[in-house]
Amino acid sequence: MADFPTAEFETRMMSAQSAMAEAGMDAILLCTEAELRYFSGFRTQFWQSPTRPWFLVLPQCGDPIAVIPEIGADLMARTWVRDIRTWASPDPVDDGVSLLANVLSGFDKVGLPMGDEASLRMPLRDFARVQEKSGVEFVDCSDLIKAIRIIKSDAEIVILRDICSIGSAAFDRAADLFHAGQPLSESFRSFKIALLQAGADDVPYLVGAAGQGGYGDVISPPSGTPLAKGDILMLDTGATLRGYFCDFDRNFAINQCTDAAMQAYDTLWQATEVGLQNAKAGVTCAQLFKAMNGALGNAGSSVGRLGHGLGIQLTEYPSIAPFDHTVLQPGMVMTLEPSLSIEKGKMMVHEENILITEDAPVLLTKRAAPEMQVIG
Amino acid sequence: MADFPTAEFETRMMSAQSAMAEAGMDAILLCTEAELRYFSGFRTQFWQSPTRPWFLVLPQCGDPIAVIPEIGADLMARTWVRDIRTWASPDPVDDGVSLLANVLSGFDKVGLPMGDEASLRMPLRDFARVQEKSGVEFVDCSDLIKAIRIIKSDAEIVILRDICSIGSAAFDRAADLFHAGQPLSESFRSFKIALLQAGADDVPYLVGAAGQGGYGDVISPPSGTPLAKGDILMLDTGATLRGYFCDFDRNFAINQCTDAAMQAYDTLWQATEVGLQNAKAGVTCAQLFKAMNGALGNAGSSVGRLGHGLGIQLTEYPSIAPFDHTVLQPGMVMTLEPSLSIEKGKMMVHEENILITEDAPVLLTKRAAPEMQVIG
Numbered sequence: 112m113a114d115f116p117t118a119e120f121e122t123r124m125m126s127a128q129s130a131m132a133e134a135g136m137d138a139i140l141l142c143t144e145a146e147l148r149y150f151s152g153f154r155t156q157f158w159q160s161p162t163r164p165w166f167l168v169l170p171q172c173g174d175p176i177a178v179i180p181e182i183g184a185d186l187m188a189r190t191w192v193r194d195i196r197t198w199a200s201p202d203p204v205d206d207g208v209s210l211l212a213n214v215l216s217g218f219d220k221v222g223l224p225m226g227d228e229a230s231l232r233m234p235l236r237d238f239a240r241v242q243e244k245s246g247v248e249f250v251d252c253s254d255l256i257k258a259i260r261i262i263k264s265d266a267e268i269v270i271l272r273d274i275c276s277i278g279s280a281a282f283d284r285a286a287d288l289f290h291a292g293q294p295l296s297e298s299f300r301s302f303k304i305a306l307l308q309a310g311a312d313d314v315p316y317l318v319g320a321a322g323q324g325g326y327g328d329v330i331s332p333p334s335g336t337p338l339a340k341g342d343i344l345m346l347d348t349g350a351t352l353r354g355y356f357c358d359f360d361r362n363f364a365i366n367q368c369t370d371a372a373m374q375a376y377d378t379l380w381q382a383t384e385v386g387l388q389n390a391k392a393g394v395t396c397a398q399l400f401k402a403m404n405g406a407l408g409n410a411g412s413s414v415g416r417l418g419h420g421l422g423i424q425l426t427e428y429p430s431i432a433p434f435d436h437t438v439l440q441p442g443m444v445m446t447l448e449p450s451l452s453i454e455k456g457k458m459m460v461h462e463e464n465i466l467i468t469e470d471a472p473v474l475l476t477k478r479a480a481p482e483m484q485v486i487g
Numbered sequence: 488m489a490d491f492p493t494a495e496f497e498t499r500m501m502s503a504q505s506a507m508a509e510a511g512m513d514a515i516l517l518c519t520e521a522e523l524r525y526f527s528g529f530r531t532q533f534w535q536s537p538t539r540p541w542f543l544v545l546p547q548c549g550d551p552i553a554v555i556p557e558i559g560a561d562l563m564a565r566t567w568v569r570d571i572r573t574w575a576s577p578d579p580v581d582d583g584v585s586l587l588a589n590v591l592s593g594f595d596k597v598g599l600p601m602g603d604e605a606s607l608r609m610p611l612r613d614f615a616r617v618q619e620k621s622g623v624e625f626v627d628c629s630d631l632i633k634a635i636r637i638i639k640s641d642a643e644i645v646i647l648r649d650i651c652s653i654g655s656a657a658f659d660r661a662a663d664l665f666h667a668g669q670p671l672s673e674s675f676r677s678f679k680i681a682l683l684q685a686g687a688d689d690v691p692y693l694v695g696a697a698g699q700g701g702y703g704d705v706i707s708p709p710s711g712t713p714l715a716k717g718d719i720l721m722l723d724t725g726a727t728l729r730g731y732f733c734d735f736d737r738n739f740a741i742n743q744c745t746d747a748a749m750q751a752y753d754t755l756w757q758a759t760e761v762g763l764q765n766a767k768a769g770v771t772c773a774q775l776f777k778a779m780n781g782a783l784g785n786a787g788s789s790v791g792r793l794g795h796g797l798g799i800q801l802t803e804y805p806s807i808a809p810f811d812h813t814v815l816q817p818g819m820v821m822t823l824e825p826s827l828s829i830e831k832g833k834m835m836v837h838e839e840n841i842l843i844t845e846d847a848p849v850l851l852t853k854r855a856a857p858e859m860q861v862i863g
Binding site: 145154155156157159160161162180181182183185186199200201202203204206223225226227228229230231232233234235236251253296299300303304307308312313314315316317318327328329330331332349415416419424425426430432434435 | 521530531532533535536537538556557558559561562575576577578579580582599601602603604605606607608609610611612627629672676679680683684688689690691692693694703704705706707708725791792795800801802806808810811
């Protein structure tokens with residue numbers, strides 16, 4: 112039933128504990144979906160309900176403590192976490208505040224992710240109450256958590272490889288799924304069904320667009336406009352398996368393709384090749400950006416980065432960007448995501464998912480065709 | 488392309504502005520998906536990426552101001568929001584902090600949802616920086632936002648009715664979709680596909696369980712265990728249409744059903760009837776809870792509430808609970824969700840979605856069969 116053996120969670124916990132010791136933190140408080148799941152194995156879509164807060168406390172010494180609403184007790188008891196403290200939530204007077212403050216009050220300095228990419232998934236009012244009642248000093252532990260999560264275990268890599276294969280299998284059906292005259296919303300629906308049929312658990316993320324010779328943005332839900340001859344159709348999917356994401360796209364030309372679009376496709380394909388040649392242990396993200404961006408020429412990079420980490424979340428650190436000097440290490444799973452502008456209002460994006468090794472990266476996705484596929 | 492006409496957003500904005508004037512707030516700051524979408528119409532699954540923060544400022548006088556990453560400019564420009572200020576995100580040095588602080592510095596007292604059900608979807612470190620740079624005083628505006636969102640417009644009700652119909656149509660196919668010997672994970676997969684085929688845009692929420700004569704919890708992802716004769720299969724779905732949720736479940740007996748399970752089903756069905764008879768304008772949530780809980784007898788309510796609001800989120804305020812004295816009003820969309828314990832580790836839940844009116848509520852879901860359906 113658990114997504115990983117207990118040993119996997121013990122390893123994650125020990126990594127956190129030794130980092131806490133080094134940073135002088137007595138414990139870490141987590142309240143967000145990805146972080147709770149990473150350290151406890153608690154996986155549920157119930158996070159869709161904003162009503163109840165959920166907490167996991169990782170002490171520097173000892174076992175993790177789940178401080179959660181009663182409704183989650185049964186599911187949490189099936190994880191490796193043994194110390195589970197619950198309250199009857201929702202409780203508008205005290206929604207876990209006293210229970211959490213009581214657990215924390217045994218500590219002085221408590222880490223909480225407060226930096227880049229972090230959220231506080233609890234009412235800010237209640238966070239202030241917990242601070243006051245517990246008397247602890249909260250310090251940022253974003254970097255500490257990042258440094259652990261950024262390296263994927265063998266077991267995580269197996270799942271990530273599998274979901275990328277599932278996504279690739281669904282894209283292989285493109286010529287059957289998409290055709291001229293099909294409303295874009297139906298193209299999306301067909302592709303979601305294809306992903307589920309190929310073995311995905313869920314499709315939390317499917318964005319894309321279609322437009323004559325290129326498209327305007329890359330984060331939109333579909334319109335009802337029918338696909339037309341000469342459209343470039345792009346679908347970018349974050350399908351999941353056991354809570355792990357793939358994140359890659361494919362571009363298809365409907366019936367015909369302009370030379371400009373073919374040329375853009377080729378430039379992006381070659382920039383991805385440069386990424387594949389350069390993405391290896393010891394290289395920094397900034398260096399990788401520079402290499403890929405060079406291959407894009409003047410038209411490159413309208414989205415600020417050319418790839419990112421991948422795992423429990425659709426996007427994770429690091430960023431393949433000029434400002435990110437993270438050194439690539441074996442076990443990182445990344446996207447390579449070059450994009451370029453064809454003309455004003457028309458862009459194109461390519462994306463592949465890779466595993467960093469000491470040598471050439473392992474492609475987790477089935478490499479996009481070297482020339483744009485014309486379907487329809 | 489927009490989910491609603493501009494007039495709908497203008498009405499929402501005017502409601503917020505008159506409430507701000509009454510509460511003495513100069514502006515409201517929003518940073519969460521549901522709230523940004525409600526007031527701007529900005530709908531994207533890109534929120535799955537935790538990398539970038541997004542902001543919407545509602546001044547007490549004047550037009551809304553979007554303060555967002557450049558990657559969202561194109562999509563935001565297609566909403567009714569005209570004042571769109573962007574920055575190149577991610578930027579680890581200043582990820583929108585200065586831009587937001589600059590917008591806010593024209594105000595003194597700024598509302599921010601900080602109470603029940605609220606989250607802060609930005610780094611806490613950056614929130615502190617915005618506070619310092621802007622010099623504004625932040626005050627809680629949770630209740631103000633709740634009071635607006637709790638009443639659904641006619642246009643919202645149409646979408647909610649449609650997604651409930653879609654969910655009902657998918658459940659009507661249960662006898663074809665589910666059978667003994669089918670791994671629960673495959674039952675889930677079949678049902679997700681059925682929901683998409685019936686017209687759902689997405690299935691962000693599908694939880695459930697199967698067990699002999701009842702099930703242990705109601706928030707789990709599926710196991711791979713095959714459905715067996717005598718199992719009660721429960722599926723609880725939050726499928727979406729244009730970003731609005733249904734949230735209801737159905738129970739099915741596989742091949743045969745014990746008397747105890749039949750009895751539990753009947754008790755829950757009757758408790759829902761009591762809910763339908765009592766849920767009307769002027770009644771408080773606490774009164775509705777009391778009526779439904781009375782119909783459950785001693786076995787009732789293990790999840791702390793017997794229903795909740797429904798809309799942009801899977802669960803919204805209010806709660807059908809003893810502590811919630813919210814008065815029901817026409818235009819509220821609610822779930823009725825009685826649950827009971829059959830024996831230790833075995834429970835059952837029913838759920839329907841309704842629209843509150845001056846008289847009897849309008850059922851948005853197709854009422855569950857009065858007797859448990861036996862399939863197989």
